[in-house]
Amino acid sequence: AQVLSRLDLNRYPIPTYTELKAVLRDYAQIPEDKDIMLGNGSDELIAILSQAIAKSGETVTVLAPAPSFVMYRLSGMLNHLNVVEIPLNADDFSLDLDAWLGAIREHNPALIYLPFPNNPTGNLFDEQGMRAIINAASDSIVVVDEAYQPFAQVSWMSALNEFDNLLVMRTVSKLGLAGIRLGYLAGHPALISELDKVRPPY
C-alpha cells in the first residue's frame, strides 16, 4: 500500500517498461542480446501472436498439441487462423514426432506452440523431439510456453541462443500472482519488434 501510494496511478505507465524488463531479464536469465515483450498475462501475448500472423484471404496455420492450453485454439479461431491440433500419444502424453514432422511439411505453419510443461497433462516433452520440431520448422515461429515452468527444474530460455525462430513465453500467474496480469515473451529482437507493432501501448 505504501508503494502504491507513491505511484502516479493517474498517469499511463511508461510503455517501454525498461526497469521491469531488466528485473525479468535477471530473474528468468534471459540472454543479453534477446529482447522482451510484456503482456497483460501471457493470454494477451497469445492474442498478439495470433493477430500478428493473420492474413486476409490466406490460410495461416497454427500447430498445437492436444490436449493443451485452450487459448491457442480460441485465439486462433478468433483471428481466422487454421488451428491444427496434433494428438499426444495416448499412453504417456508425449509428442508424436512423426505426426508433427508430417504436419510441418503439410501445412508450413506460421506458428507452433509447445507448452513446457504441458497444461493440462503436466508432463515435459522430450528435448530431442522438441529440437527436431524447431529445426524442421525453421520458417515458423515456435513458442515454448513456460507458464508452469516454476514447477519444473528446466527451461528453454538458454536455447534462445541457438534458434532465431524460438520464443520463450512466461507468466507470473502460476507461481501465485495471477491477479497482477504479467506475462512476458523473450526472443530475437527482430522478431519481438515485429510483434511489438501489434501490442496495445500499455
Ligand SMILES: *Cc1c(COP(=O)(O)O)cnc(C)c1O
Ligand atoms: C495459465 C496459462 C497461460 C495464461 O496465463 P496468464 O494468466 O494469461 O499469464 C498461458 N499458457 C499456459 C500453458 C497456461 O497454463
